[in-house]
Amino acid sequence: MNRATIAIAGSAAVLALGLLSLSEAWAAIDPTTIVFLFSTMVVNAYLSYSGFFQLALFYLTRLTTSPFGLLVTLTFGSGLLSAVFLNDTIAIVFTPLTIALAQSLKLNPIPYLLALAAATNLGSVATLTGNPQNILVGSFSGISYLFFAQVMSPIALVGLAIQLGLLWWMYPEVRSLQPQTYCPTFRWRIHRPLLRKTLVVSVAMLAAFIVGLPLAQSAYVAAALLLITRRIKPQRVLKDVDWGVLVLFAGLFILTRSLQNLNVLNGVANWANHPASLTLLVTGLSNLISNVPAVLLLQTFVAPDDTQSWMLLAAGSTLAGNLTLFGAVANLITAEAAAAQGYPLSFWTHLKFGVPLTVMVLAIAYGWIVWQVP
Template identity: 35%
Template sequence: MNGSLTVLGHGSVDWGLVAIFATVYAGMFLGGLPKLRLDRTGVALLGAIAVIPLTGWSVTEAAQTVDLPTIVLLFAFMVVAAQMRLGGFFGAVTRGVGALPWSGPMLLGALIAVSAALSAVFSNDVVCLAVTPVVVALCRQRAMPPVPFLIGLACAANIGSAATLIGNPQNMLIGSMLKLHFADHLRHAAVPVVLSLVMLWVWLVHGTGRAGWAERAPPALNGHDTPPFDAWQTAKGLSVAAVLMGVFLFTDFPRELAALIGAGVLLLSRRLHSAEVMGYVDWSLLLLFMGLFVVNHAFQTTGVAAQAVAWGATQGIHLHEPGTLTLVSVLLSNLVSNVPAVMLLLPHLGPNPQEAGMLLALVSTLAGNLLLVGSIANLIVVDLAAKQGVAIDWRQHLRLAAPAALGSLGLTVGWLVLTR
């Protein structure tokens, strides 16, 4: 293999890496590769395997391109979220909201607030997985239209997750690689997140022309299967989550180490088998991250990305400027999804990467509400709803969610510019 690399020459290797990079990101856009039974994770993993011989790296050298603190933090919070799901916490909270003697619009507001708050701590994807079936069942019980509630759930989960550096995978990545301070991010993000949630509720209730509100819940097809509420397991998970939040907010102790210790405490259980908890860990997402780290690092060695950024600067296009970064982040997040988009943009944030990184964390997350494919949380809600007999297509999502997404993006950029 080394001989082959010498014959090919440096330029040929560079173009090979560019071709692999382009193929991998085409897979991110398409959700896989045509005529092959590969999802995004499979594409990223095969891309990582392919670049190793082209770069001449050893497996150890390839592994060193992976940002281990990000992977550890993501894994640890998957364990914390698994504890809360197995304890029946998310279902119990949702049923508590549904039991309130309020009108449909007021219940929607409560669901938006609760979903956002939970997502800021336990991640948007986890909340959508646990809450969607319960929301559909509650809409049936109270004869309320499910579509505004489900779109409200997905959008609120995305918006709420933007508030913290643990609310979603891309924020964990940004916070870990740029060493952002947890409390600083929360302080800057809190106002635009809260205003965006209010805007979402106002739009869904008053600005949609009652689109979807005239519908009625369909007849029950499948029962929702959520774990029963377990007060002890819930209290255990909430205690660990509260301690971790305190550590993140008030100390400089490494977040990934604190989260890993918390996950270890939760795995010490006489009632929940560790294999059951590990079954809720999204190993596919962890592999996606690792594959993209390897592919992106190999692509950086070609110099193509740096040359493109330098050329853009000669044309007056600077990624560190709020308007440019917002536009590029929104476009990329809805083309290849927000995690790959963030990985592409992180090395090119200019002279003040911490400030640009905070904007990137907010914008890449809020952009997920624009299109149905813009966020995994959206797809989770739509897929689970379909299994319960509630169909939501991309047109419905665009009509109900996109105006709120654009409004929240404009509001966020304006707020951050005013408070610089």
């Protein structure tokens, strides 16, 4: 069974055993999180259909064609885009383009794929819209978009720089500054009217986030405005919404509520009361059961006004994604697409890069958050 099916089966078992009534299960689902996540998926789908992500990568690669220059632009470019848009979207769109770009420059794609996977995770830690677990934290804590970005953006930037240094050390072939002969091997279509409209709506949505308007409502209005168009059939966009993730979230909300009612997690409470143990706990759980379930389980022990703990929960669950190949969906997306193109990205190849990266960035994040958010 995939993750969504497991969530459905688990929540059905909860209902069948009488641990929750249907109305209690429905009430356990947080509408703010579901609406926010759905709306950002719609906005990202329109950006993809308009050609925005492909155009962004094209302009990034025009800055340089040297092996190291490409590594720098890919790292910081994908990191920046992941901070603004959902990181999984960046991984899905950029992976085949990155492979094609490396092939056209006659470069080994593996270090660039590692850079892409890690940068999408590192960049996404910077904002509440960067990844699903941050969306959860924003929904439960009420932390403002701007404050979250002010605290977390330095962590993302330092992490991206550390990632760059590690790949430079591990892969000598990426150190060259000599320009490569570039023969583009991929094409895309830019839908200019749709691109203009989507960019205007996306910028307005981000402005609403920054000035402090409700996140879910702002994103929902933006999604609705984009769906009202003659440029592309809305059913095409709605097919691209990851309904499985929305079902997964709904099922996990129900399962978490049943665990609360059964007091199964009382033993975890002591761990969650200290910043260091909370960080280690969410990091371990994120690699054991995935980051979204980890945040859902641990949020029950964090007070709504405990900003430091919410920040540590967001940072730990996101940065833990770089520890192993299975730590984040973005890693698996990159690995599967690379294998399909004949470039296997093994568990051990990723582990040698992911362990030192995660340990260093997580230590820096912990110290920074404890210092900045007493």
